[in-house]
Amino acid sequence: MPQPSTASPEPSDDAAPEGGATITPYRDGPLIVRGDFRLVDQDGAEIDPGRGTIALCRCGKSGIKPFCDGSHKRAGFSAPSAPSRPRPAAQLRQED
Numbered sequence: 001m002p003q004p005s006t007a008s009p010e011p012s013d014d015a016a017p018e019g020g021a022t023i024t025p026y027r028d029g030p031l032i033v034r035g036d037f038r039l040v041d042q043d044g045a046e047i048d049p050g051r052g053t054i055a056l057c058r059c060g061k062s063g064i065k066p067f068c069d070g071s072h073k074r075a076g077f078s079a080p081s082a083p084s085r086p087r088p089a090a091q092l093r094q095e096d
C-alpha cells in the first residue's frame with residue numbers, strides 16, 4: 001500500500017508564512033494585520049512594515065498608503081467589521 005508523503009510542499013511566493021497572520025477589519029477603520037506576515041507590492045517587492053502589527057488603509061484617504069494614518073476619522077469613513085452580506089461566490093455555493 002502506498003504511504004503518504006511526509007515531505008512538505010515547497011512554499012510558493014503567495015504562501016502565508018508559517019504561523020500565518022490574522023487580518024481584522026476594524027469598524028469604520030483600517031485592516032489590522034497581526035502575526036507572521038510579509039507585506040509586498042504588486043510586483044513582489046518587500047514593503048518594510050516597520051513593526052509587527054500594522055494598520056492598512058481601506059478608506060483610500062491615507063497619505064501613507066498602504067498604511068493607515070488616521071485620515072479615515074476626518075473623512076467620516078464608515079464600514080462594518082463583519083461582512084454586511086455574503087460575497088457573490090458564497091451565494092452561488094449556497095445555491096448548489
Ligand code: FES
Nearest residue numbers: 057058059068072
Ligand atoms: S483606514 Fe485609516 S486612513 Fe484609511
